[in-house]
Amino acid sequence: MTDATGASTAPAVEAVHTSKRFGATTALHDVSLAIAPGSTHALVGRNGAGKSTLVSLLTGLQGPDSGAVAFDGRPAPPVSDRAAWRSRVACVFQRSTIIPDLSVAENLFLNRQGDLVRWGALRRRAARLLEEYAVDVDPAARAGDLGVEQRQLVEIARALSQGARFIILDEPTARLDATAIDRLFGRLRALSATGVTMLFISHHLQEVYAVCDTVTVLRDARHVLTAPVADVDHDALVAAMTGEAVGLTAVEPRPPVAAGTPVALRLSGLTLRDSYTSIDVDVRAGEIVGVTGSGSSGKVALAETVGGLRRATAGTVTVAGRPVPPGSVPAALAAGIGLVPQDRHREGLVPLLSVAENATLPIAASFGPLGYVSPGRRTATARAFIDRYDIRTSGPSAPVSSLSGGNAQKVVLARALSASPSVLVLINPTAGVDVRSKESLLGAVRTAAGDGTAVLMVSDELDDLRHCDRVLVMFHGRVVAALPAGWSDTEVVAAVEGVSQ
Numbered sequence: 001m002t003d004a005t006g007a008s009t010a011p012a013v014e015a016v017h018t019s020k021r022f023g024a025t026t027a028l029h030d031v032s033l034a035i036a037p038g039s040t041h042a043l044v045g046r047n048g049a050g051k052s053t054l055v056s057l058l059t060g061l062q063g064p065d066s067g068a069v070a071f072d073g074r075p076a077p078p079v080s081d082r083a084a085w086r087s088r089v090a091c092v093f094q095r096s097t098i099i100p101d102l103s104v105a106e107n108l109f110l111n112r113q114g115d116l117v118r119w120g121a122l123r124r125r126a127a128r129l130l131e132e133y134a135v136d137v138d139p140a141a142r143a144g145d146l147g148v149e150q151r152q153l154v155e156i157a158r159a160l161s162q163g164a165r166f167i168i169l170d171e172p173t174a175r176l177d178a179t180a181i182d183r184l185f186g187r188l189r190a191l192s193a194t195g196v197t198m199l200f201i202s203h204h205l206q207e208v209y210a211v212c213d214t215v216t217v218l219r220d221a222r223h224v225l226t227a228p229v230a231d232v233d234h235d236a237l238v239a240a241m242t243g244e245a246v247g248l249t250a251v252e253p254r255p256p257v258a259a260g261t262p263v264a265l266r267l268s269g270l271t272l273r274d275s276y277t278s279i280d281v282d283v284r285a286g287e288i289v290g291v292t293g294s295g296s297s298g299k300v301a302l303a304e305t306v307g308g309l310r311r312a313t314a315g316t317v318t319v320a321g322r323p324v325p326p327g328s329v330p331a332a333l334a335a336g337i338g339l340v341p342q343d344r345h346r347e348g349l350v351p352l353l354s355v356a357e358n359a360t361l362p363i364a365a366s367f368g369p370l371g372y373v374s375p376g377r378r379t380a381t382a383r384a385f386i387d388r389y390d391i392r393t394s395g396p397s398a399p400v401s402s403l404s405g406g407n408a409q410k411v412v413l414a415r416a417l418s419a420s421p422s423v424l425v426l427i428n429p430t431a432g433v434d435v436r437s438k439e440s441l442l443g444a445v446r447t448a449a450g451d452g453t454a455v456l457m458v459s460d461e462l463d464d465l466r467h468c469d470r471v472l473v474m475f476h477g478r479v480v481a482a483l484p485a486g487w488s489d490t491e492v493v494a495a496v497e498g499v500s501q
Helices: 051-058 082-088 106-109 119-134 146-160 177-195 206-213 234-241 299-306 331-337 344-348 354-361 361-367 375-387 405-417 437-449 488-496
Strands: 013-023 024-037 038-044 067-071 089-092 166-170 197-201 212-218 224-229 263-272 274-286 288-291 312-321 337-340 423-427 454-458 469-474 479-483
Touching: 013 051, 013 437, 024 051, 024 067, 024 212, 038 051, 038 288, 038 354, 051 067, 051 166, 051 197, 051 344, 082 089, 089 146, 106 119, 106 146, 119 263, 119 288, 146 177, 146 437, 166 212, 177 197, 197 206, 212 234, 224 234, 263 299, 263 344, 263 469, 274 299, 274 312, 274 479, 288 299, 288 361, 288 437, 288 488, 299 337, 299 361, 299 423, 299 454, 354 361, 354 375, 361 375, 423 437, 469 488, 479 488
Parallel strands: 024 224, 038 197, 038 212, 089 166, 166 197, 288 454, 288 469, 337 423, 423 454
Antiparallel strands: 013 024, 013 067, 212 224, 263 274, 263 312, 469 479
């Protein structure tokens, strides 16, 4: 297809009536998508809507059962021709594909460095490539020492160097702070201006409005909507994703925690070298305290210290007045601390185990004497958790690796609450999950607090923090603001960025 000047008018990438089944499950049903050259096109939908399956078709990881994929009006190459696919499309995943023990230069030209590697020449080629795309990274640096933002930019540069002019960005901001997100969006706009086409996948709808031209919504494996972003307001977009009207930012106020309520969690002079200094925080039973800040604020390290993943260099953590031995997850569990870690894949789940085994790990000893675990008792408990936390799964025996991101996170939360902890610590609990899963997760957190659990919730999401009784803002390792319920977005953002109001 060409216009009057002879220029191609074909979409940069197109999926035409594509369907995909896995056994009895329809993962994608008759979905079509056309992305204009040089545009940034959003793909949104709840977990399980079909986004990942569509991405697998657009990247050639799988072929459709019916329908077709095309690039610039020409049929996609065979699935077996990986080199041809790499020259057309690249995907920057939420979980980095950079190999940490190799240098930046080696990652950029992995499997393309030739039989005889001339290291000086390789680093010079890498330096030119990084300069071309304004990536300020040392080519000789160990990739594992890079920050999340730098790794993403290296992946984008690697993709473009292979000739790909279509890039899929899958939850690219999930682990970035506000400043890094702004920088990333600036780079995406610059790439778009040079003709690079992007498919942007995010659960954060405000990002869709900030950086995308067009949005496509999938729901229950089907195409629901494609429209210019400017023509779809927030409520309409959420309604398209969920099939019903919802108000995500409307949060029912919690009754205030009485001043005389016992302190469940106390942090006294807590310090971790190069992360945070002299943190003093009390969390009362039944109180939800939010903690936010930039990526360098120390907020995640603080939560990981309370959960036993890190050892403080000074100060104490006490639960119900009793000191918790530092740097030990078992000691934290024994003290009554439940933890939802930042990385559910690496720290929150055992992928080879079932939903039931993962959800009940802390209480497995209660299912039988002398180390024997009664399968029936474990299954019954797991079924109760599945119902309570609305975990969408085929059953307790299903492998946890088969779950969508939102449902996997619900399993992590179920496990953290399985032993009825007196303190619950959560780190970015709704990152990378769909809008309905967010509501389920935050509803479960509110229920736990209503039952008397003290909650310390670290989050970058304002919608998470709206559920808190107060929010602490960290900046460069210190608490710089304590905001009671009813704060404005401007107050939080200004404190996070270190801006006085």
